[in-house]
Each structure stands twice: as structure tokens, then as C-alpha cells.
Amino acid sequence: MLVIRRDLVDAMVAHARRDHPDEACGVVAGPEGSDRPERVIEMTNAERSPTFYRFDSTEQLRVWRAMDAADEEPVVIYHSHTATEAYPSRTDVSYASEPNAHYVLLSTRDPHEYELRSYRIVDGVVTEEPVEVVESYMFAHTGSDDVPDRG
Amino acid sequence: MAVSVSIPTILRSHTGGQKSVEADGNTVAEVINDLDSRHSGLKDRLVKDGGLHRFVNVYVNDEDVRFVGGLDATVSDGDNLTILPAVAGGTR
Numbered sequence: 001m002l003v004i005r006r007d008l009v010d011a012m013v014a015h016a017r018r019d020h021p022d023e024a025c026g027v028v029a030g031p032e033g034s035d036r037p038e039r040v041i042e043m044t045n046a047e048r049s050p051t052f053y054r055f056d057s058t059e060q061l062r063v064w065r066a067m068d069a070a071d072e073e074p075v076v077i078y079h080s081h082t083a084t085e086a087y088p089s090r091t092d093v094s095y096a097s098e099p100n101a102h103y104v105l106l107s108t109r110d111p112h113e114y115e116l117r118s119y120r121i122v123d124g125v126v127t128e129e130p131v132e133v134v135e136s137y138m139f140a141h142t143g144s145d146d147v148p149d150r151g
Numbered sequence: 152m153a154v155s156v157s158i159p160t161i162l163r164s165h166t167g168g169q170k171s172v173e174a175d176g177n178t179v180a181e182v183i184n185d186l187d188s189r190h191s192g193l194k195d196r197l198v199k200d201g202g203l204h205r206f207v208n209v210y211v212n213d214e215d216v217r218f219v220g221g222l223d224a225t226v227s228d229g230d231n232l233t234i235l236p237a238v239a240g241g242t243r
Contacts, residue, residue, distance in 0.1 A: 023241055043238075052241035057208045057215040064235055073160075077238060084242050095206060097161045097236035 002102045002118040002131045004028070004037050004076070009133055011040040012106060013114050016080035019045065020108045023053040028076035028104075029067050036137060037075040037102075052091070053079050076118075078104035085109075086117040088126050096121035102129070154182055154226050157233040165190045174232070179209060180222040182232055197234065198222070208235045 008028055016024040025045050028037035041063055046056040067073060077098060081089075086105035088096070096103060099122045107115040120127045156174050158166050166172050172190065176182035180198075187194035197204055202221060209216045210233040216224040226232065 025238070047239075047241075049241065052239070054237065054239035057210075057217070057235075057237070058213075060208065060235060060238065061210055061213065061215070061233065079240060081242050089240060089242055091242075092240035095237065095239045097159075097206065097238075099161065 001129050006133050006135055008037055008040055012078050015042050016106045016108050021050045021082045022048050023080050025053040025079040027074040029072040030075035032071050032073045050082050074101050076102045076104050080106040080108050083109050086115045088119055093121055093124055154230045154232050159235055161236055162196055165193045179216050179224045206237055208237050
């Protein structure tokens with residue numbers, strides 16, 4: 001199951017809406033091994049395409065090094081589908097290479113309602129998982145919440 | 152020429168869990184061959200049809216080797232080679 005703060009979901013949706021009709025992509029970093037997403041990092045879609053995305057490789061190196069230095073990992077890897085449902089395509093599955101990550105798909109095909117779903121993708125096998133959107137992680141068993149809640 | 156090679160999570164099963172290993176070579180291809188001789192199976196994950204596999208990015212220091220000659224890119228003593236999974240996908 002993916003447990004994620006509402007402000008992080010809002011940030012991913014805003015990013016996907018802004019880049020629509022191109023696919024938007026990024027990661028949500030969190031402490032290594034915590035399974036707790038904390039920080040949205042919008043990545044450049046080097047393809048700038050409505051049907052394909054690829055992290056800019058130079059930006060990715062910089063971001064991955066920064067996460068490494070902070071003992072973080074990509075807890076969530078997200079991208080948008082702008083004309084189809086939020087389900088991993090064959091291409092998505094073939095590239096999925098972080099067995100510990102939650103792969104979040106966002107569909108922006110409907111201008112008013114977004115669709116957000118999360119998957120584990122391991123060795124080519126896609127498993128959908130429930131998503132729980134929370135106001136804070138304070139009552140979760142994963143440690144303290146050092147990021148103030150909004151509003 | 153000794154270089155240190157950063158191994159991503161997905162490939163650490165080949166290196167006994169190590170994040171960073173040493174290898175020798177004057178080009179990226181030579182380093183990968185040397186890596187494979189020490190950590191069997193790595194080459195198949197990095198090279199396909201004589202080129203860099205599209206699922207990985209390889210960097211010499213801060214440079215994506217795709218922009219500097221691919222497998223023929225030169226490496227020098229003390230360089231860092233970083234391997235990252237390419238993050239890509241899409242509707243197609």
C-alpha cells in the first residue's frame with residue numbers, strides 16, 4: 001500500500017496539469033528504507049512528448065546523487081498519461097527498475113477529474129496497490145513527521 | 152587504469168550487495184568487460200547488440216557517455232563511473 005500526504009499528491013497533480021498534453025514525470029524522495037514519501041522532485045521530460053517520457057539523464061544524475069548524499073531514495077516514481085487511463089503501458093513495465101519504488105500513474109485525460117493509481121512493478125509483473133492519502137504521517141508507524149502540515 | 156564504479160540497487164545482486172566496486176580499463180567497454188569478469192552477468196545488463204542498453208545510463212564523472220562516444224568513451228585513472236537505471240516509459 002502507498003501511504004502519501006495530500007500536499008504531495010496535490011503537487012504531482014499540479015505538475016501533470018501544467019505539462020499536459022505532454023507527459024509529466026518525477027520522483028518523491030524519502031528516507032532510505034522508510035517507505036515514506038516526503039519531497040516531490042519534478043523532473044524534466046527530455047522527450048517533451050504526449051506519449052513518452054524519459055528523465056533527462058544529466059538532471060537524473062544530479063538528483064540521484066543528492067538523494068544518495070541525504071540517505072534518501074526514490075520512494076515514488078510518477079508520470080502522467082494524458083490521453084489514456086492510469087495503468088502502466090508495456091513500455092512502462094519494460095523500464096521499471098526500482099523494485100522498492102511505488103510507480104504512480106496519473107491520468108489527466110479528463111480536464112476536471114484526475115485519476116491516480118499506484119503499482120509495484122517487479123521483474124515485469126505489475127501489481128496494483130491501494131493508495132491512502134493522509135493529511136500527515138503523524139499517526140503512521142514510520143516515525144515522526146518533521147514537515148509541518150498545511151492549513 | 153583503476154576506476155570506481157557506482158552500482159544501482161537493481162544490479163547489486165551481481166556485486167554481493169556492494170554499492171561501489173573497482174574496475175580497470177581505458178574505455179567504458181573495457182571497464183564493463185573487467186567488471187563482468189569480477190561480477191558475472193553485469194555485462195548482459197549493460198550492453199546489448201554492441202551498444203549501451205537503452206535501460207541504463209552510464210556516466211563518466213558527470214558526463215552521460217552517450218554524448219561522448221558511448222562504449223568507446225575514454226576513462227582515466229581515478230575516474231568515477233556511475234550506472235543508473237534509465238527512467239522512462241509512456242503510453243506507447
